Amino acid sequence: MTHINIASLEVGQVIGTTEFLLTRDSLVRYAGASGDFNSIHYRDDVAASVGLPGVLAHGMLTMGAAVQVAVDWVGDAGRIADYQVRFTKPVVVDPVDGAVLVVTGKIGAIDEENRLVRIDLTAVFNETTVLGKAQAQVRI
Amino acid sequence: MVNPNVQGKKYPATNPYLVGREKIREFAHAVKSTNPMNLDVFAAQAAGYNDVIAPPTFAVVIQERSLATVLADPEADIDFSRVVHGDQRFIHARPIVAGDELVSQLEVASVKSLGAHSMVTFETKIYDVDKELVCTAISTLVVRGDE
Numbered sequence: 001m002t003h004i005n006i007a008s009l010e011v012g013q014v015i016g017t018t019e020f021l022l023t024r025d026s027l028v029r030y031a032g033a034s035g036d037f038n039s040i041h042y043r044d045d046v047a048a049s050v051g052l053p054g055v056l057a058h059g060m061l062t063m064g065a066a067v068q069v070a071v072d073w074v075g076d077a078g079r080i081a082d083y084q085v086r087f088t089k090p091v092v093v094d095p096v097d098g099a100v101l102v103v104t105g106k107i108g109a110i111d112e113e114n115r116l117v118r119i120d121l122t123a124v125f126n127e128t129t130v131l132g133k134a135q136a137q138v139r140i
Numbered sequence: 141m142v143n144p145n146v147q148g149k150k151y152p153a154t155n156p157y158l159v160g161r162e163k164i165r166e167f168a169h170a171v172k173s174t175n176p177m178n179l180d181v182f183a184a185q186a187a188g189y190n191d192v193i194a195p196p197t198f199a200v201v202i203q204e205r206s207l208a209t210v211l212a213d214p215e216a217d218i219d220f221s222r223v224v225h226g227d228q229r230f231i232h233a234r235p236i237v238a239g240d241e242l243v244s245q246l247e248v249a250s251v252k253s254l255g256a257h258s259m260v261t262f263e264t265k266i267y268d269v270d271k272e273l274v275c276t277a278i279s280t281l282v283v284r285g286d287e
Contacts, residue, residue: 020172033163033170034201050221059225064171064197071196076187077175077235080196084229084278133227136196 002074006112006140015073015105015119020065022057022091023098030061044095057091062101062123062130069105070119070136079139081116086132091125101125108135115140142258142283144251146216153245154205156269161238163201164194171195184237191238199230203264203277206246210262216248218260218283226259226280233273241269249278256285 027041036058039046047055063085071077093099101123108120121134161181168178173195176183184192211220236242249261259282266275 026170026172030170033167035204060197060200060228061171063228064173064195067196068171068173068175071173071175075175077173077177077195078187078189078193080232082229082231083196084227086227087225 002076002079002140004074004140006110006115006117009107009110009117011107011110013107015107016069017102017104018069018072020068020101020103021098022061022065022093022101024055024093024095026061026098027055027057027093030058030064034058034060036060052090052092054092054094057093057099057101059087062087062091063134065101066103066121066123066131066134067136069103069121070138073105073119074138074140080136081139082137083135085121085134087130088132089125089128089130091130099125101130105136141217141253141285142251142260143215143217144253146210146213146248147251148248149216150245150247151206151209151213153243153267154202154209156241156243157202157205159194159236159238159240159242161192164192164198164236164238167198167201168195171197189235189237193238194236196230196232196235198236199232199266199275199277200228202242202244202266202275203246203279206244206264207262207279210246210248218281222284224282224284226282228280229278231276231278233275236274240274242266242274244277254282258283258285
C-alpha cells in the first residue's frame, strides 16, 4: 500500500517539479554506471567533429532522472510498471555551468480498477522540451 | 541502410548478468535517485523486497548487452556511428532486485525505412533464473543514411 488515495486524484493535477543540474561530472558518473562510454558525452572535440552543438547528456540519463519525479511521488521505485520516452531534442552540457533540466509530473490518466496512474512528464532544458511522450504508469 | 531481412531475427540469449547491490547504488546516484528503495537495504526490505531494487531505467544495462550483439552482426549491417536513440520503453513485470541473475533475449521487431534513414525497433525480454519475465525493454534506433 502507498500513502496515496487513488480516489482523491484528478487528471491534470501536478504531482511535483524537480530541477536536475547535469554537469560534466554527472555525465562521467552516468557513463561509468551504465557502461555507455560514447565519447560525445565527455569530449568536446569528438562532439564537434560529428556536428553536434556540444557535449550532450546521455538520453538515458535524462530519461532516468526525469522518472524520479514519479518515483518520489509514489515513494517506491518498484511501482513504476511501464515507462517510455521519445528523445526529441539534445541536452547540451556546458563545461562550466552544466545544464539545468526542469521536470514536471502531471496526472495523465487514472485507472482505479487496475490501480494504475499514468504520470505525464515534461522535461525542459533551455526553454525547450527535450522528451516527447514521456509517460510512466505507476502502481498505486 | 539496415538490412530489412533481419526483421524478426532472434539473437541468442546472453550469459547471466548478476545484479550487484553496489552497482544498483552507483546507477541510482548517477540518475539522481534519492529513493531509499534504491539505496537502503532495510528500507527496501521494509517495503517487501529482498534487497535494494534498481531504478526504473536500470534494465538498459542488461538490454545493452543484447544490443551489442546485433550491432556486431554483419548481417544486420548497422553503422553504430550513425545511430541516434529514438525512443525507449521499459515494461516491468517486477522491479530488478540486487542478487538477480538476468539473461536477455533480443528480437528485431521491425526495420522501416524513412527516406535515407532506417528505423530499427528491438524488443529485449529480460528473464530471471526461474525463466520468469522481469522486464521487456523496447528500443528504437534511428540509423542516419547519407544525406
